[in-house]
Amino acid sequence: MTAAADAEAAANELMPLAEYLGSVLRRLRALPPLDLDLTQAHGNVLAVDVLAPHPFPAFDQAAIDGYAARWEDLAAAGRVGSHPSFGRLESGPRPVRLNVVGDLGAASWRPVRLTPGTCFSVAAGAPLPIGADVVVPVHWTDQGMAAVEILHAPRRGSGLRRAGDEVSVGQMLASAGTYVTPPLVAVFAAAGIGHVVVRPSPRVIVVATGDELVDVGRPSQPGQVVDANSHALTAAAVEAGALAYRIGICDDDPEGLRGLLEDQTLRADLIITTGGTGNGPGDMLRRVLSRRDAGRGVVDFTDVALSPGTALGFGTVGGEEVPVVCLPGEPGAALIGFEVLARPVIQLLAGAEPMFRRSVKAHLLETVSSPGGLREFRPAHVSERRGGGHTVQPLAGGPYTLSGLAGANGLLVLGERVTSAAAGSTVDVLLLDRRR
Structure with a gap:
């Protein structure tokens, strides 16, 4: 033998x-799960599903700085060109003049109501006046203070956010097993959640x-x-x-x-x-x-x-x-x-899913040999191919060189029955995502 x-x-x-x-x-x-303050939960894994106890936004509000108005009062205003937020606009004959009856900021809290022919000057985040169904952006007006001329009329419902538009009460915000990321912390906070149960x-x-x-x-x-x-x-x-x-x-x-x-x-x-x-x-x-x-x-x-x-x-x-x-x-x-x-x-x-690193199939750039009967993990450099797919280049020295491991962004995996893998063959590669 x-x-x-x-x-x-x-x-x-x-x-x-x-x-x-x-x-x-x-x-x-x-x-075992642990109840943590929201600011301490980042990086942990949720132990239970998280449902929204409150809507977000919590009330109808302006999404932009502008003038909150009734769309019916703007129907005669000219509409030209297009806007990514407000849709296609058509030419119109003349501007519309409205009386500005007040200013509303994000800290305003008293309910107010629009009457025909009036509008409110609003800041982004301000609660909408009752009856308002459009917010006209400032640059579509003459920016008047006591009265304002609306040069173009956006679509009905533009420039505002209705209560619960993004998150409704009882909506699933994240399921158990989800990593708590900074944006997820923001979603939880906006929905009124101060503590979460995590691993x-x-x-x-x-x-x-x-x-x-x-x-x-x-x-x-x-x-x-x-x-x-x-x-x-x-x-x-x-x-x-x-x-x-x-x-x-x-x-x-x-x-x-x-x-x-x-x-x-x-x-x-x-x-x-x-x-x-x-x-x-x-x-x-x-x-x-x-x-x-x-x-x-x-x-x-x-x-x-x-x-x-x-x-x-x-x-x-x-x-x-x-x-x-x-x-x-x-x-x-x-x-x-x-x-x-x-x-x-x-x-x-930690309750994390998946437990294992992501793997891909890759096109081997160099012939390699492997010990029979053993599953070998070899440091390698993985690249994405133009048009899709991956290539993998084994690094010199194999797994016994620390410099090879330090330079690797993947591990070439050769199965127990593999004694040689030819250049051009397809192999498994474990991706080493060092950003976690």
């Missing part, structure tokens, strides 16, 4: 990624493990590795919508590790560790967390058909049974592991 065949046979003993991910996600539930952003703790690790600020030396992972994973968790906190480095001390994790369960909804997931002599984390101690939780480590980084862990720690995701120590494998495991876990806890 060849070395390649040996490798593929070994890979066939690994758990398929989809099966593993499904087994993890089925064990989790979204965090809280998960609190995520990130810990790097290993005696060899040193903090940033100095170069690596033999026997020392700068801890890049905990910084990168904390940033990735924030990007995924979590409230993330970097604890830092934990040495390969079993009791110290157990104590640190149990301390963090009081303020965490999810713990992410990096390093020590393999079966090597220095992989202390796997040996410690897979020990079934009563009341302390247990983490199951699984060899998954994933490249890079086959060894992943998931379980709970502490009496609170806080979920923990254990990622490999190699930086590229840790970041890929975050994308395929930790990020969906964060999205599920």
Whole structure:
């Protein structure tokens, strides 16, 4: 048997990624809902449907600065050209003169009524006088104060907004699972909503493990590795919508590790560790967390058909049974592991839909090889083609180069049965939207 065949046979003993991910996600539930003040809800996911308790606008109002009038009084005014808000206009013989009987601003509150041959000067947002069914824009008049000449007559109903035109009472404003965006905050506020029920952003703790690790600020030396992972994973968790906190480095001390994790369960909804997931002599984390101690939780480590980084862990720690995701120590494998495991876990806890990043089919620009039996995620650059569709260019160095991951806007996905993908073939690409 060849070395390649040996490798593929070994890979066939690994758990398929989809099966593993499904087994993890089925064990989790979204965090309990929380009633938040509207100003604090941005970025969270709605836990319940939101219905409008009040109409918007709340009353008939002017949409523009101008003169509120009765359309019947303007019928004789000339109408020429066209206007995007007021429709097609036709030529007319002469202007119409109306008496201006008052001014109305956005803060006006006393009800007033129009009589034939009169109008009110109004500011945008002002309540409409009773009987008004049109607001003439200022630049279609001579801008008179005591009396005004209307040069052109807009359509009936132009320049105003009726109560409930945009939002009616009982209307669905947003459904459960919707992200609260700044425009949605404005809609809620305008409809009279001051609090919303949301899923809280998960609190995520990130810990790097290993005696060899040193903090940033100095170069690596033999026997020392700068801890890049905990910084990168904390940033990735924030990007995924979590409230993330970097604890830092934990040495390969079993009791110290157990104590640190149990301390963090009081303020965490999810713990992410990096390093020590393999079966090597220095992989202390796997040996410690897979020990079934009563009341302390247990983490199951699984060899998954994933490249890079086959060894992943998931379980709970502490009496609170806080979920923990254990990622490999190699930086590229840790970041890929975050994308395929930790990020969906964060999205599920937050009640977000969809849990997974968007993927597209793309035209491969370069022939690539892939390890048989493993689902490979490779950094790539995705571009939209003129006329539709996408192209994808694999980045040099593959997933084990941090510079490749830093420059990627997508991950080329090659399935377990793919050992080679030819240039020109169609492949799946996971889009890395870094704007979230």
